[in-house]
Amino acid sequence: SLEPASRVAVVLSGNGVYDGNDTTEAVATLVHLSRFGCKVSCFAPDKEQMHAVDHTSGAEHEATRNVLQESARITRGAISPLSDLPQKVADFDAVVFPGGFGVAKNLSSWATEGTACTVDDDVAAVIKSFHAANKPQGACCIAPVLFAKCIPGAKVTVGSSRTDDPLWPHAGTAGEITELG
Structure with a gap:
């Protein structure tokens, strides 16, 4: 369990x-870690997003956006390139990945390839390094x-797998994760 003053990436x-x-998930994560007294450092890949979406209409638009720069909007600029984190695992007690489609589009290719997806090299290095350090x-x-995808046999929770549950329209994800082993 985390103790106050834990260092969380x-x-x-x-x-x-x-x-x-x-x-909302990103800010809630940061607020709750802060309330618990954790020292938080944020990281993001320094690369172009898969695409940009107009959030008023849901339509894709032609603008290009950088993941690190867009993430800096949430953190008021206090952010580092994700490529720095795998070498700094010893400096942290835990790591958290808030959700959103950027996880499936920018941290991996899950949105377009499902179970055949690839995970960004730096993301995979972070996950495997924290796992190896038992953090x-x-x-x-x-x-x-x-x-x-990164840790064979990992046990994860993603919500209901019931396909008849109208409150959870992404029930197929649970089955797809099971396919990964």
Whole structure:
């Protein structure tokens, strides 16, 4: 369990539920860690997003956005490139990945390839390094797919697998994660 003053790395995937982090999940993660007294450092890949989405209409638009720069909107600029984190695992007690479609689009190719997806090299290095160090890792929303893909046999929770549950329209994800082993 985490103790007050724990050092927690938070990995972001942009800003906006359709092409980055769900802003509410990201901010809630940061607020709750802060309330618990954790020292938080944020990281994001320094690369272009898969695409940009107009959040008023849900339509894709031609603008390009950088994941690190978009994530910096959430953190008021206090963010580092994700490529720095695998070498700093010893400096942290835990890592958390808030959700949003950016996880499936910018941290991996889950959105377009499902179980055949690839995970960003830096993301995979972070997950595997924290796992090897036996440190806690948290994942919100769709982020558990990253762990299922990177750590064979990982046990993750993504919600209901009932396909008749109207409150959980993404029930297929649970089955797909099971396919990963």
